[in-house]
Amino acid sequence: MSPHPVHSTVAVVLQVREARLQVLVWQRAKEPQSGRWTLPGGTLAAGESLEQSIRRHLAAKVDVQELSHLEQLETRVDAAVAPSWQVSTAYLGLVPTHLDPAIPADTRWHPVDALPPLAFDDGVTIERGRDRLQAKLSYTNLGFALAPPEFTVSELRTVYVAALGHAVSATNLQRVLLRRGVLEPTGERREPGPAGGRPAALFRFRTRALAITDQFAVLRPQRAGE
Amino acid sequence: MSPHPVHSTVAVVLQVREARLQVLVWQRAKEPQSGRWTLPGGTLAAGESLEQSIRRHLAAKVDVQELSHLEQLETRVDAAVAPSWQVSTAYLGLVPTHLDPAIPADTRWHPVDALPPLAFDDGVTIERGRDRLQAKLSYTNLGFALAPPEFTVSELRTVYVAALGHAVSATNLQRVLLRRGVLEPTGERREPGPAGGRPAALFRFRTRALAITDQFAVLRPQRAGE
DNA sequence: GCAAAAGTGTTGTGTCTACACCCATGT
DNA sequence: ACATGGGTGTAGACACAACACTTTTGC
Incomplete structure (x- = not known):
């Protein structure tokens, strides 16, 4: 050796x-x-x-x-x-x-x-990678790394469903990500397919660099005060 | 080389x-x-x-x-x-x-x-260690690793203040950690010092192994449903 | 008009901070 | 009595899930 x-x-x-x-x-x-x-x-x-x-x-x-x-x-x-x-x-x-x-x-x-x-041990390593991805999708803007440059909310929803492995509501997905300032509308719309339906607004991630968007910062005073 | x-x-x-x-x-x-x-x-x-x-x-x-x-x-x-x-x-x-x-x-x-x-680069490494500690104090029971086996809430408070670097309210610390089931009362009390004051209840961490206590699990449906 | 798909209004729930107030002890 | 320190009650802010409802399109 x-x-x-x-x-x-x-x-x-x-x-x-x-x-x-x-x-x-x-x-x-x-x-x-x-x-x-x-x-x-x-x-x-x-x-x-x-x-x-x-x-x-x-x-x-x-x-x-x-x-x-x-x-x-x-x-x-x-x-x-x-x-x-x-x-x-x-x-x-x-x-x-x-x-x-x-x-x-x-x-x-x-x-x-x-x-x-x-x-x-590659099975364990893969599981760890998936767990890390799932956790960071919840409290960071990491979605940018899985999503295309522009997308509709329902397209983004299928990405989140696949990555998280559970149902995701399009309504809440849009609201959470907009409230946190993670997404922004491009101003464009996607024309509906042959089946009709209201045209969907297109969004993009505001930044494509990892940022924490949900500080799980319990116990921190809200007014300044180091 | x-x-x-x-x-x-x-x-x-x-x-x-x-x-x-x-x-x-x-x-x-x-x-x-x-x-x-x-x-x-x-x-x-x-x-x-x-x-x-x-x-x-x-x-x-x-x-x-x-x-x-x-x-x-x-x-x-x-x-x-x-x-x-x-x-x-x-x-x-x-x-x-x-x-x-x-x-x-x-x-x-x-x-x-x-x-x-x-x-x-040891300065950077130390900073990373401190950041990890601070983050995990917020969403896990990691406090057990810094605290003694039994303690009053105000003793625990000084530990959190030192580790987090900002003010921590004893009221909220107690409530958050009890609500999450991280702490449990031992049933004992600490007798007051010569200055008097109400005797403080003693607590311990319920488990001394790392556990996530605050799932930042946004977008997850609350009723079962994989 | 009707189906399809997108998006908004609204309600209820839970967690959190803040702050007033009450409790138990020593001198 | 009063100072000291511990503990509880409660109100307000906020984020979230759920779901009903409205909007915009194609046929």
């Missing part, structure tokens, strides 16, 4: 596709765990940061330009990998619905609630 | 001491950064997990039994350290107020709002 561990970075890349939250995974051709699916990633090179590393490895799978958000999840020592001693840092990456990145033949999108057999 | 990085673990150990939130730091005797203060920690050994590693290194500074909470913060590649290539994983550790761990001569507690010159 070498004196220093091999450090690798992996990513849970999530996107809402066909109204389901899906994760990008890659099928191992070689041992160990041949045939099983794993998260994309690879080893850390000298002189690069962890974020540079995961972006470099993902570039082989997805166009990095298409990642609308990337944040670190957790680092752990991988137990089972026999000869080499491995430390890996997991990231969460998000891709907005209007993009359909070209991916290599050995990779595939799988719904996070119907995963194939996974290698190592 | 070796082919693999050296992996080290460090910890932001926080405790409320003398009504201020303080962090345990250690003064470097050797270059690089001799004389500056750094976070305790050390290199990862083969066969141990990251959590085992940081607990082992901390054992030299603080009795590990006294850590009431330990969670991972962030991993990053340390830039400046000249010859060796370093990756380090930071943890947040908490010590309850009723303990006063014996610490070696080269370590000291420093208030997080009045820090001495720090080596590397």
Whole structure:
């Protein structure tokens, strides 16, 4: 066993596709765990940061330009990998619905609630990524990372339903996000389809950088006062 | 430069001491950064997990039994350290107020709002640890990790004030934590001091394991319904 | 006119802060 | 009695879910 561990970075890349939250995974051709699916990633090179590393490895799978958000999840020592001693840092990456990145033949999108057999602890890592996404959808503007640049409220609703895994009321979605100043109307409207219906107003996220919009700041006095 | 990085673990150990939130730091005797203060920690050994590693290194500074909470913060590649290539994983550790761990001569507690010159990026790491603590005090029962086993509401209040850095109303603190089922009365009372005053009821945290007590779960329907 | 889809008005509920007031003790 | 510190009652602000209702379109 070498004196220093091999450090690798992996990513849970999530996107809402066909109204389901899906994760990008890659099928191992070689041992160990041949045939099983794993998260994309690879080893850390000298002189690069962890974020540079995961972006470099993902570039082989997805166009990095298409990642609308990337944040670190957790680092752990991988137990089972026999000869080499491995430390890996997991990231969460998000891709907005209007993009359909070209991916290599050995990779595939799988719904996070119907995963194939996974290698190592990747199942746990995916779950952690999904939990993080779900939590941040509630108290930040992270929706921008899943949604296209412009959308109607009901389009945004299907994204939230897929990501959160429960029903979401379009009425309340619109009101919450407008009240918090997360969405703004573009002024344009989407013309109705052949079935008719009132034309829908188009919205966009006011900013496309992560911001906390619901300070769960209990116990804080409201009038100034440090 | 070796082919693999050296992996080290460090910890932001926080405790409320003398009504201020303080962090345990250690003064470097050797270059690089001799004389500056750094976070305790050390290199990862083969066969141990990251959590085992940081607990082992901390054992030299603080009795590990006294850590009431330990969670991972962030991993990053340390830039400046000249010859060796370093990756380090930071943890947040908490010590309850009723303990006063014996610490070696080269370590000291420093208030997080009045820090001495720090080596590397340790200032940023400490800030991140404090932010995490402050956020979790709002929506979890993490107060158990700072508070002694039993306490009056006003004692708990001073802990929260020190940790959060802003005024906290004893009235509201009691009500919020009781409503959420975080605290429970022990049934005992604390006799008043020589100045008199009504005797205070004693409370304890109902559980001393981390639990989310305020689901910021906006947009979730209240009647069942997946 | 009628169906379809979007959007608004309104009500009820719960959680929170703030502040007035009451309670139990020592001197 | 009165000072000291602990605890409760209550009102107002706000955010939210739910649901009825109205608006705007196609056929």
